[in-house]
Amino acid sequence: MLDWSDRHYRYFMRQITTQTELYSEMIVADAILHGNREKLLAYSESEKPLAVQLGGSDPQKLSIASKICEDYGYSAINLNVGCPSDRVKSGNFGACLMREPNLVADCIQAMRGSVSIPVTLKHRIGLDYEDSYNALLKFVESIAKIGCVDFIVHARNAILKGLSPKQNREVPPLKYNFVYQLKKDLPQLNIMINGGIKTVEEIQEHLHHVDGVMLGREAYYNPYLFSNFDELFFSELNNDSNYVTKTRKQIAKSMINYLEIMALKDIPLHHITRHMIGLYHGCANAKLWRHTLTQDIIKSNNIKTYIDLMDKMEN
Numbered sequence: 001m002l003d004w005s006d007r008h009y010r011y012f013m014r015q016i017t018t019q020t021e022l023y024s025e026m027i028v029a030d031a032i033l034h035g036n037r038e039k040l041l042a043y044s045e046s047e048k049p050l051a052v053q054l055g056g057s058d059p060q061k062l063s064i065a066s067k068i069c070e071d072y073g074y075s076a077i078n079l080n081v082g083c084p085s086d087r088v089k090s091g092n093f094g095a096c097l098m099r100e101p102n103l104v105a106d107c108i109q110a111m112r113g114s115v116s117i118p119v120t121l122k123h124r125i126g127l128d129y130e131d132s133y134n135a136l137l138k139f140v141e142s143i144a145k146i147g148c149v150d151f152i153v154h155a156r157n158a159i160l161k162g163l164s165p166k167q168n169r170e171v172p173p174l175k176y177n178f179v180y181q182l183k184k185d186l187p188q189l190n191i192m193i194n195g196g197i198k199t200v201e202e203i204q205e206h207l208h209h210v211d212g213v214m215l216g217r218e219a220y221y222n223p224y225l226f227s228n229f230d231e232l233f234f235s236e237l238n239n240d241s242n243y244v245t246k247t248r249k250q251i252a253k254s255m256i257n258y259l260e261i262m263a264l265k266d267i268p269l270h271h272i273t274r275h276m277i278g279l280y281h282g283c284a285n286a287k288l289w290r291h292t293l294t295q296d297i298i299k300s301n302n303i304k305t306y307i308d309l310m311d312k313m314e315n
Contacts, residue, residue, distance in 0.1 A: 002026055004220055008262075009275035010047045013219070015254045016246070017226040019234040021049045026080050028093075029056035029065040041072045051076040053122070055083070057093045057103060059110035066111040066119065076118040076150075079107060084124075084158040084168040095158035098127050101142040109146040120150035122194070122214075124158040125178045131157075133178050137185060144189055152214050153179045155195040169195075169217065180209040200225070200232065222281045224248055247315040248279055256310075259303055269306065270298045285314055 002025050010022045027040055032054075043050060052074040056062045066077050081104055083094035097104050104121070111119045121143055125136050140151055156172040163171055174196050183191040192212035197203060203213045218225065230243035246254070255276065262272055273293040280286040292309045 004275075006275075007043050007047065008272040009220070010050065011044055011258055012255060012272070012275050013223060013226065014044075014046050015251045016223055017229045018243075019049075019230045019238070020226060021051060021075070022047055023078065024050065024052045024074075026053045026055045026083060027065075029054055029058065029061040032065040032068055033061060037068065037072075041069065041074075043072075048073075049075040051078050051120070053078040053080050054111075055080050055093045057097055057100075057107065059103075059106045062107050063110040063114040067114045070115040070117050074117065076120060077111060077115065078120045078122055078152070079104075079111065080122050082123045082154050082158065084160060084163070084165055095124055095127065096160060098123060098139060098158070101139050105143050105146050105148075108143055108148045112147060118150055119148065120152060121148055122152040122154070124154050124156060125175055126157040128157065128159055128161070133181060136178055137182065140182060140186065140189070144186065149188070150190045150192070151182075152192045152194055152212075153182065155179050155193060176206070176209075183210050198222070198225075200228075203233075220275075221278045223276075223278050224251075224281065227251075248283070249310065249313050249315045252276070252279060252313060253310055256303070256307065259306060263301075263303055268298075269301050269303065270294075273297050273306065280313070283314070285312070288312060 005023055005025050010024075013020075013022060024043075031040060041052070052069045052072075054062060054065055054069070054077060056065070062079070069077055081093070081095060081097040108119060108121060123139070126132065143151075155174050155176050155178060156168070159168055159172055176193065179191060179193045183189075190211045192214055193206050193210045194214040194216065197206065197213060197215055198218045206213050228245045231245060235241050235243055255272075259269055259272060263269060270293070277290050277293050280289040283289075289309070292305065296305050
């Protein structure tokens with residue numbers, strides 16, 4: 001998520017869940033080839049398992065960028081052909097690429113050929129107002145032919161004309177049944193579902209039908225939702241029953257050392273705390289938390305403001 005899931009947000013989320021796979025912001029392949037790689041790709045080891053999400057439509061550039069990302073130590077590489085924003089459409093990548101399945105297949109094949117880590121695809125169930133499960137099935141089959149086995153499916157169409165990116169996350173109807181049917185028809189693939197998922201109960205229901213669940217905006221606005229995910233979803237998988245669920249206050253305190261380190265690097269504190277606003281989502285003292293992180297921290301840029309806040313917060 002551009003401007004959202006940066007390294008500060010991911011470090012914060014690792015204080016809540018150690019096992020859930022995290023994703024980078026979408027990074028354009030050209031930026032990796034020609035930009036500041038350290039700024040774009042650097043992360044803390046504690047953020048792993050961590051996938052990097054790439055945008056682009058040039059197989060050769062994506063291949064080179066993928067190799068660079070692998071050398072940086074990312075756990076997986078995801079190609080985004082689901083983003084509906086004008087910025088990506090004008091660059092001929094994102095959701096508009098669903099009209100060019102052969103090009104997407106070429107991109108995935110080139111990426112897979114340059115790395116040994118998994119290469120996955122994130123996409124929508126369709127474009128504009130086309131309501132065809134068969135078109136979705138055909139699209140996925142065409143990519144699977146070249147060896148891609150991991151698909152993350154946002155269960156809405158992408159409307160490329162007339163809707164903003166925000167509206168594209170809310171207006172097109174969710175069709176979870178399309179994704180469920182995809183798993184039934186292609187059981188050999190790993191099918192993960194995304195879109196409008198907000199509760200543990202919803203996640204558990206989806207897992208009866210597909211292989212995995214991705215949360216986007218809800219993970220940002222309500223991060224404490226993930227507080228018991230390690231125990232719920234990974235204890236049996238990892239044969240480990242010792243995962244600990246932290247309180248909100250414990251999570252907030254665990255960020256103090258990180259904030260101190262970033263302050264020494266002259267990084268404004270609100271660049272980090274802006275990602276933490278949702279920690280007390282739904283709590284009685286949420287307003288105090290939000291106000292301090294969005295107003296007082298910006299004014300003072302002083303770690304003491306944050307530490308003083310800890311005394312006022314409940315668990």
